[in-house]
Amino acid sequence: MDFKLLFEQQGVSRALIVDDGVDASPFVSDLGNVDDEWSVFWADLVADDKKLLNTLYPEYKDVDAEELIQDQAFVSLMFEHREAFAGDALSKVFETFLSNRLQVRKFIETTSGKLGGMGLEVNEVGRDFVDAANDADLIVVDLFLGSEQAEDDKKRSIRGLKDLLRNRPSNPPMVLLTSAHNDLRSLRHEFRDETGLLASGFRTIRKSEIEEDGRLEQLVFELAEHRGDALKLWAFLMSWESGISKALQRAQSEVRKLDLEDLSHVMQMLSSEGVPLGGYMVDIMDGVLAHELEADEGVIDAAIALNTLEATSFPPNSITGNKNTLEVVRKTLFVHDMRRKLDPTEGFPVSLGDILAISPDVDGLDARNGTIFEGEERRVFLVLTPICDLVRDPPKAKRVLLLAGVFHDHSALSFKTVANGEHTPVLDLNADRRGIVKWDLKHIETIDHAALSELLSDDGPCFVAARLKEHTAIALQQKLLSDLGRVGELKTMPSMFPVRCVVHFTNTHGELALLPTNLDGILVGDKSSRLAFDAEHRFDFMKEVRRAIGEVYNTSEAKLRTTLEPRALDALFTRGVEYKTDSKPKVCKVPSDGGEVEIGKIIFNVSVQDAFADRSQHQGAGLIFALSEEPINVNA
Numbered sequence: 006m007d008f009k010l011l012f013e014q015q016g017v018s019r020a021l022i023v024d025d026g027v028d029a030s031p032f033v034s035d036l037g038n039v040d041d042e043w044s045v046f047w048a049d050l051v052a053d054d055k056k057l058l059n060t061l062y063p064e065y066k067d068v069d070a071e072e073l074i075q076d077q078a079f080v081s082l083m084f085e086h087r088e089a090f091a092g093d094a095l096s097k098v099f100e101t102f103l104s105n106r107l108q109v110r111k112f113i114e115t116t117s118g119k120l121g122g123m124g125l126e127v128n129e130v131g132r133d134f135v136d137a138a139n140d141a142d143l144i145v146v147d148l149f150l151g152s153e154q155a156e157d158d159k160k161r162s163i164r165g166l167k168d169l170l171r172n173r174p175s176n177p178p179m180v181l182l183t184s185a186h187n188d189l190r191s192l193r194h195e196f197r198d199e200t201g202l203l204a205s206g207f208r209t210i211r212k213s214e215i216e217e218d219g220r221l222e223q224l225v226f227e228l229a230e231h232r233g234d235a236l237k238l239w240a241f242l243m244s245w246e247s248g249i250s251k252a253l254q255r256a257q258s259e260v261r262k263l264d265l266e267d268l269s270h271v272m273q274m275l276s277s278e279g280v281p282l283g284g285y286m287v288d289i290m291d292g293v294l295a296h297e298l299e300a301d302e303g304v305i306d307a308a309i310a311l312n313t314l315e316a317t318s319f320p321p322n323s324i325t326g327n328k329n330t331l332e333v334v335r336k337t338l339f340v341h342d343m344r345r346k347l348d349p350t351e352g353f354p355v356s357l358g359d360i361l362a363i364s365p366d367v368d369g370l371d372a373r374n375g376t377i378f379e380g381e382e383r384r385v386f387l388v389l390t391p392i393c394d395l396v397r398d399p400p401k402a403k404r405v406l407l408l409a410g411v412f413h414d415h416s417a418l419s420f421k422t423v424a425n426g427e428h429t430p431v432l433d434l435n436a437d438r439r440g441i442v443k444w445d446l447k448h449i450e451t452i453d454h455a456a457l458s459e460l461l462s463d464d465g466p467c468f469v470a471a472r473l474k475e476h477t478a479i480a481l482q483q484k485l486l487s488d489l490g491r492v493g494e495l496k497t498m499p500s501m502f503p504v505r506c507v508v509h510f511t512n513t514h515g516e517l518a519l520l521p522t523n524l525d526g527i528l529v530g531d532k533s534s535r536l537a538f539d540a541e542h543r544f545d546f547m548k549e550v551r552r553a554i555g556e557v558y559n560t561s562e563a564k565l566r567t568t569l570e571p572r573a574l575d576a577l578f579t580r581g582v583e584y585k586t587d588s589k590p591k592v593c594k595v596p597s598d599g600g601e602v603e604i605g606k607i608i609f610n611v612s613v614q615d616a617f618a619d620r621s622q623h624q625g626a627g628l629i630f631a632l633s634e635e636p637i638n639v640n641a
């Protein structure tokens with residue numbers, strides 16, 4: 006890895022190691038329960054000790070001993086002058102702390118040596134690190150800044166990083182989060198969310214892993230390689246945060262010029278349409294705010310900069326199971342449920358864009374029979390009648406036009422089924438049931454007011470699951486009515502499906518054997534699917550494949566060796582491999598000098614025993630990546 010050239014290109018030169026072990030003296034909380042040791046210290050004080058104590062801390066005679074040992078100033082003085090007191094009682098107080106600090110020093114010196122070897126200027130600092138970090142390009146910070154590894158120690162590091170990011174709104178540092186804590190990898194999600202860092206701007210590494218050859222170097226390389234793009238995304242998000250605040254102020258200034266006289270004219274205009282004033286004014290305010298946000302130069306400039314992202318160069322997946330881009334997708338497609346409280350009270354009980362479904366609590370053939378939902382499939386319907394025809398009493402429309410769709414539970418296999426047709430990539434029927442809807446442009450229904458009201462009554466089986474935003478509903482309406490004059494719509498983000506992977510290989514006895522580490526990964530569904538694993542597991546995977554080569558079946562050995570080549574690992578843990586989602590075994594291919602080479606097989610939502618019932622089927626297969634989907638937490 007050419008760190009010198011990369012660091013020059015990205016403007017990276019300074020690193021800072023942040024650890025409580027650097028502090029000159031311990032915090033009271035670092036000492037743990039040493040009450041007995043303090044008691045021995047007080048009991049063993051000789052005349053010279055008392056004289057020294059009086060010089061260092063004259064107030065000691067007027068303060069209770071229990072209070073003194075909780076006084077940070079007193080503890081710091083005692084630590085600084087511990088060797089000046091007779092006997093070894095005071096040394097016993099700090100014995101465990103000093104032993105722990107020796108271990109921390111080994112970690113700091115190893116880390117400093119490796120970072121210095123990459124060409125970085127390395128400094129170190131303790132818990133009070135914000136000012137020292139203002140000019141650091143890379144920060145290696147302990148998750149728990151305190152010996153107790155307690156919640157307050159974690160909050161201290163998170164709070165410090167948040168303060169630092171406020172000081173450096175346009176140039177956040179790269180962050181390597183480290184700890185000896187066993188749950189470091191699971192805690193990275195909380196750290197990302199609490200600090201506000203981008204996942205592409207930080208990595209995690211356990212302290213024991215820093216000694217491993219190449220592990221720290223690989224993580225630093227990943228951070229530096231994509232730093233330019235990460236800063237562009239960071240700048241866009243920061244500009245949006247600042248821009249929306251300024252846009253809100255400008256929008257408020259405009260909207261506040263409206264008064265009762267204006268609203269009276271609006272009400273008179275709306276009276277013939279049957280549209281409530283409240284809903285209309287919310288739409289007006291939304292439009293003004295969006296206009297003002299689009300007028301913010303900082304937002305536009307930062308958005309222009311996003312056009313220069315290297316879209317074909319994927320950074321490694323660093324937080325997989327916590328990804329929930331579907332929530333962003335959902336919020337771009339649907340209005341909030343609260344908005345529907347502003348609906349007219351007269352006319353049809355639905356509006357343009359409403360999606361009707363059978364309640365999951367009562368869904369079944371009995372609930373569907375005799376209704377428009379009749380059939381084996383879990384059917385939903387989209388209201389496509391213009392809203393102006395649905396309001397007033399009586400409404401202009403005699404019947405509501407409905408477009409039929411089929412609801413599929415949300416999964417990568419379901420996405421493959423619907424992705425080539427007209428579909429809505431995410432719909433929540435309730436907190437536990439998320440799905441994908443495939444619309445059937447050849448299947449339309451109409452329903453009158455009485456029948457629809459009965460379905461939606463308190464005793465009826467039907468409910469309004471969600472309401473598509475107007476531009477999305479109209480786009481589907483236009484696709485239904487004509488291929489001409491289509492209304493453009495915002496292309497939805499790719500759907501991402503968290504997966505877990507168990508990796509098998511065939512040993513010398515012809516039996517299936519497991520690699521110890523289970524991989525987390527992401528299936529990205531778009532025109533073609535891409536599978537990539539969490540870069541956090543890269544080094545463990547490499548070590549385990551090396552060990553497996555010594556006991557692999559001979560016809561699979563070449564494939565395992567190919568897997569360890571840099572381009573193969575880059576494909577698995579960074580760029581991803583093309584994968585057509587299917588329950589049948591698929592070939593896993595990675596780039597090579599000759600084009601692509603097979604390293605194994607991929608199976609999905611099926612056991613390896615069922616997929617390879619015959620030994621001969623897996624003996625030369627190489628690595629077998631057995632994927633399974635993780636459950637989706639709709640409320641995450």
